[in-house]
Amino acid sequence: MALARELEAFCDRLGYRFSDDDLLRRALTHSSLSSPTRPDNQRLEFLGDRVLGLVMAETLLAQDEGAREGQLAPRFNALVRKETCADVAREIDLGEVLRLGKSEMATGGRRKQALLGDAMEAVIAAVYLDGGFAAARALVLRLWGDRVRAVEEDARDAKTALQEWAQARGQVPPAYVEVGRTGPDHAPVFTVEARMADGTAARAEAKVKRQAEQAAARMLLRRLGAE
Helix, strand or coil: CCCCHHHHHHHHHHCCCCCCHHHHHHHCECHHHCECCECCCHHHHHHHHHHHHHHHHHHHHHHCCCCCHHHHHHHHHHHHCHHHHHHHHHHCCHHHHCECCHHHHHCCHHHCHHHHHHHHHHHHHHHHHHHCHHHHHHHHHHHHCHHHHCHHHHHCCHHHHHHHHHHHCCCCCCEEEEEEEECCCCCCEEEEEEECCCCCEEEEEECCHHHHHHHHHHHHHHHCCCC
């Protein structure tokens, strides 16, 4: 069965052509649309999570040969967390080709972080089964791109440090507010403001919302003299 035009366009964005198109269709099928003749992507998601983890573990070891396990673990977690997978999915408009049941369609399933993250992992597994580990590794490193290079900064959890600073002084935790978003849907730039209850605030922007939050938290820590 030939791929539909929207799936052809998705493969262009993905940068990979499948020998077995059914693997792609399965990776994009949510459980809300599954049937005995139409399997969903949950088993592929399970596999893709492990493939992604191996790629990132291997890459981090090669990137910093002197790093200890305690340094590598937070970097690894930053790269494989569901939020990061969902951010990558948004950049390639994966939500536009998700196959969803009516209930998920009605509740905005194409934009849900959990669904996008799961489907991204399933697509990684589909590439792995179709083209092998080398193809999956190349795909992951291409799509994760700058995230891998900038992961050490992203892994420094400034948000946790800021929350602990506030709690130690009997203050409520800071709030993180998205105050701006520019650029196209597939490559947005987020502006986030970290705010304390007394009005002290700091802003930062990044291509990934979590990174913008972390950067705003770091800036606010400096402003409070807490870093």
